[in-house]
Amino acid sequence: MTHFTHYIYQWYDQNQRALPWRLTRDPYLIWVAETILQQTRISQGLPYYHRFVGRFPDIHSLAAAPEDELMKMWEGLGYYSRARNMHAAARMVVNEMGGIFPQEYENLRRLKGVGNYTAAAVASIAFGKPYPVIDGNITRLFSRYFGILEPADTPKGKNTLAGKTREAMNHSDPGYHNQAMMEFGALCCVPKNPSCHDCLLKDSCFAFLNGMTGLLPLKNKKIARRIRRFYFYLLENKENIIIEKRENADIWRNLYQLPLLEAEEDLADAAILSNYLTRELLAGEKPAVQKISNTLRHELTHQIIRAKFVRFKMPKLKASGNRIIINKKEIHKFAFPVLVRNYLAGTVDK
DNA sequence: AAAGCGGGGGC
DNA sequence: GCCCCAGCTTT
Incomplete structure (x- = not known):
């Protein structure tokens, strides 16, 4: 195991937050959590997760719900297509897959609203398959540590990043690995003023060694309002x-x-x-x-x-x-x- | 490859 | 005021 992964696992064992979706391997619950958390901070999504799984504890209850009720559950969370897509996906699982949540990455990927990130998250966390997730935390952590200088929002940058995450993947516990990487990015290798002083990876971190933690990851897109x-x-x-x-x-x-x-x-x-x-x-x-x-x-x-x-x-x-x-x-x-x-x-x- | 899609929080 | 958040879909 590399210094990089070894240190992050050790950090994760000591510093991980207690989160409800870490207590289950039910693919439905993992999928609900991952969808709620798309572009959404845990603090904002957490109360929605509790309400959602309280009202829709399984795929059947979700598939049977009227869409308006689902939208009401989502009120205030934003990106409402997530709720509409979940509804369609739940009905597909119930009506076309016998109510059994898909287990293979390619089949997960066919569900509406499930992209590369969510398919990898469910495949790894619920089913132990070695697909690396790439979210904002991991993009930042890997761009800094490995010194990825291609913009992260371009195909080349994404491709380089995907290669690095595949190399880093630990096949003995992919779900643990993915969550450890994300948690470290979310709590330690943060966007502004990261905790480099306490980070034992600083001696091998490209961004730290080159004074570039504030510059990485690079991005091209600017938003027009x-x-x-x-x-x-x-x-x-x-x-x-x-x-x-x-x-x-x-x-x-x-x-x-x-x-x-x-x-x-x-x-x-x-x-x-x-x-x-x-x-x-x-x-x-x-x-x-x-x-x-x-x-x-x-x-x-x-x-x-x-x-x-x-x-x-x-x-x-x-x-x-x-x-x-x-x-x-x-x-x-x-x-x-x-x-x-x-x-x-x-x-x-x- | 780029645009569109929410709302909240950090600094 | 700007950036970012356990991204995805459509054009």
């Missing part, structure tokens, strides 16, 4: 409000929201109150506008959303198209984007 203006309409009477489901290929797909006008430029209040959607929603009624909120900012990785909420008390509610009227007491049953959820939490019944 788009500004969007959203005008939401809260139409309410004493008991009910109107909501609608987002079904286009856009952010928040299959979540619910308030009726929405998107504009390319900021709209003055007069324009908000006279545009086509206002007229359609008010349907001839002339209610006084209750309130137009301040502009609320909501930032996503690729978008900056500037939102205003317009509130009308309606004599009676009429819903057309894909809009539905729900009782205010039922709001909690629907999955809303955080932006909308926060507004409703601070507004309705106040």
